[in-house]
Amino acid sequence: MSAQTRSEIADLLDRYGLSPNRRLGQHFLADGNITRKIVTTAGVGPGDRIVEVGAGTGTLTLALAAAGGDVVAYEVDAGLGRLLTEVLDGTGVELRIEDITDVDLGLALGTGPWKMVANLPYNVGTPLVLDAMRNHMNIELFVVLVQKEVADRFVAAPGGKEYGLPSIIAQIYTKPTVAFRVPPQVFFPPPTVESSVVVMPRIEFPQTADRAIQLAQAAFGQRRKMLRRSLDGVLDDPTQILESVGIAPTRRAEDLSPAEFLALAGVET
DSSP: OOOOOHHHHHHHHHHTTOOOOTTTTOOEEOOHHHHHHHHHHTTOOTTOEEEEEOOTTSHHHHHHHHTTOEEEEEOOOHHHHHHHHHHTTTSOOEEEOSOGGGOOHHHHHOSSOEEEEEEOOTTTHHHHHHHHHHHOTTEEEEEEEEEHHHHHHHHOOTTSTTOSHHHHHHHHHBOOEEEEEEOGGGEESOOSSOEEEEEEEBOOOOTTHHHHHHHHHHHHHTTTSOHHHHTBTTBSSHHHHHHHTTOOTTOOGGGOOHHHHHHHHTSOO
């Protein structure tokens, strides 16, 4: 099944009286090579259960179904829902016209394993994925196309300007890697920034994960301050507790690795 071309997408939208919605962060994939590469990167095969967020005009949806995936595709735009009903007819894809941010995916999808494979809308990509990592254990692999800066945050190492709370969360719950970059011209309409496909398989995490994220959130909330100050009120005795796990109280949030935040969270206060 061939991917939708730029002209085919434009014709589909025109036929339904639609245009890309900037408010919803709509940039539709219009490149068959990229679409197939995403499906291959995700290792989609017969029987795999796939959740796609932001089905758009259906080009990635069709490729996932053609690879044998059992696809549940979410789309918030009711106009695109009418278009997708036509495009996906006979494919076996389950189309859900809902706002994904209002959906409890753990309940909606049921038991796993699931793969999230999606060209994520720019306006919801980061919080959606981070929430799914923390709360929906039935999703075992994330292969998502996001803005390059978002992907860079997921994989960032301590000390860099991209490193922050999204890095901590992504690296506690998954092992993120950037698979490949995606130029603007493969989208309709093209965004003003580059994009990346990031692959994040779930890993085992300790029971202290939520506490580690709470500490990281407090520390990055005052990232210019030393940890002995930024964690005051979150830890009973920040200096003593930091030193007990070998962390200098004069360090700052961006210097600590996810493992160090986990170590800090494991200390009884």
